[in-house]
Amino acid sequence: MEKLANQIINSPIPTRLVVGNIDKVRDVVEIALQSRFCLQQSDFALQKSCFCTECRKIKNRQHPFLLWLCPEKDYSVDDMDAIFDKTRFALDDGQSFFFVLDKAQNLNSASANKILKVLEDPPVGYNFILLTDNTNLILPTILSRSFVVQAQTHSEQILDHQLLKYFAVKNSLPEPVSFDQELKKLHLSDNESTELCQTLMEYFIKKVSVCYTDPHLQDQKLFFTQGLQIVQKRLKTPPASGSAGLFWKLLYLDFSVVRMDSTSLTTNDNKTRSP
Ligand SMILES: [Zn+2]
Known part of the structure; x- marks a missing residue:
């Protein structure tokens, strides 16, 4: 878990795609975000069960530096607009903002095309974490712009x-x-x-x-x-x-x-x- 969380946070490019069982992937992303924002614990093992204000907001997906999108069906124009509403504002030095695009296979080509540019080169401090349980369903244009983090075990693969x-x-x-x-x-x-x-x-x-x-x-x-x-x-x-x-x-x-x-x-x- 710790290794995966580190890979997510320290991705060489601002957009990552985390692949694996969807519940496990959500857990590991939560933990990765906690390790970035937690105020109380510096130890990874303790962060997992931490309930400081920051960790609580992450678990409730209401953290001010997090937008966790999880549409039931295809991503809509409104979802894409929500992203652009945020990225219009420049962040302060050292601040990070995370967009989590849950079920990234629901990005159809229309919605994907709208955000390709921002996925590839977002304003400073903005990050994207895409989640999926099946890379085969992810558009090639998205895949080629993502740092892929495999959260699957060998036997699952x-x-x-x-x-x-x-x-x-x-x-x-x-x-x-x-x-x-x-x-x-x-x-x-x-x-x-x-x-x-x-x-x-x-x-x-x-x-x-x-x-x-x-x-x-x-x-x-x-x-x-x-x-x-x-x-x-x-x-x-x-x-x-x-x-x-x-x-x-x-x-x-x-x-x-x-x-x-x-x-x-x-x-x-x-x-x-x-x-
Ligand atoms: Zn905490």
Whole structure:
């Protein structure tokens, strides 16, 4: 949390985009703002639970140097005007003002176009913090003007990709027909497929090692171990000269066998370990 909050506050450019689970992202932005304005605590851990006047105003989103916008649907012209009403006034030396644009995916191209210039080069002291749980929905013109802060964990990121989600989570393979359709829609190249599969491998490696320390994941250990073995085996012959489609289908077959075998294998596994 502290690292993320620091990244937000010390962004090299005035506009940042914070990506992750939206509740977590809101929390981390609140904490970042508290670390900037809190009057009582200098220690990060204590600021989190601080209720000084500044921290209270931030938590209520009524701080005089904060405008937190969170429209239900698309951002409106009024929202954009609210921003320009503020930036018309020059800040004093050392003052900072923060605009938080919650659900930044709701910035449509009309509203985004109005603020692109101010996002890129706001008057001195003005800052923008954009929040989203899905970078794929953010306009490229906004993305290119933002310092991206990833508040997602590695495993949350991998689950962003629909295709990887099927393999990374036990019993989530779709029916063969829908898998085939999905595959065709994605048009993955050989290289993209290899990279995705490597990401999947890293994910399994991490999960397997976590299983040894986290008792809650014990029942998943077999799945992760087998998943890792399959992916490693497949990566020995990565897709080449346009065989990406076949590559994914073979992976699908391997994983569907794991799904069927899981129960019997678990029993065997237990037997070998019992005295
Ligand atoms: Zn405080």
